[in-house]
Amino acid sequence: xxxxxxxxxxxxxxxxxxxxxxxxxxxxxxxxxxxxxxxxxxxxxxxxxxxxxxxxxxxxxxxxxxxxxxxxxxxxxxxxxxxxxxxxxxxxxxxxxxxxxxxxxxxxxxxxxxxx
Numbered sequence: 001x002x003x004x005x006x007x008x009x010x011x012x013x014x015x016x017x018x019x020x021x022x023x024x025x026x027x028x029x030x031x032x033x034x035x036x037x038x039x040x041x042x043x044x045x046x047x048x049x050x051x052x053x054x055x056x057x058x059x060x061x062x063x064x065x066x067x068x069x070x071x072x073x074x075x076x077x078x079x080x081x082x083x084x085x086x087x088x089x090x091x092x093x094x095x096x097x098x099x100x101x102x103x104x105x106x107x108x109x110x111x112x113x114x115x116x
Contacts (some may be wrong), residue, residue, distance in 0.1 A: 001072065001073045002038040002073070002074045004075055006058060007061070007063075008027075008028060010040060011057050011058065018109050021036060038113060039111065045108065046061070046105060059087075059092075060102075062091055063090075063092050089095070
């Protein structure tokens with residue numbers, strides 16, 4: 001099951017604004033600035049791939065999920081009906097080569113603060 005496949009909003013074309021993080025209702029306020037910066041940096045690499053493939057970041061992330069043999073169910077979060085509708089635009093099955101490119105990008109990055 002892929003829960004939060006859009007990485008708390010970091011894998012969206014709108015990204016996550018600081019004002020959203022600092023909202024008292026946001027769970028993101030519990031994460032360190034260092035962690036937030038790591039997620040933003042990681043998302044930038046995937047954004048470049050999405051742009052190269054003429055996809056939105058959302059459709060890239062969700063297409064990865066629906067193509068992966070390791071994922072049976074995808075549960076993206078959404079705040080509005082509009083977001084739900086936008087999440088389904090441009091979904092497609094990715095080729096083996098595209099999946100390899102995404103895995104390579106993932107392997108190139110660090111997505112969580114490393115213990116010191």
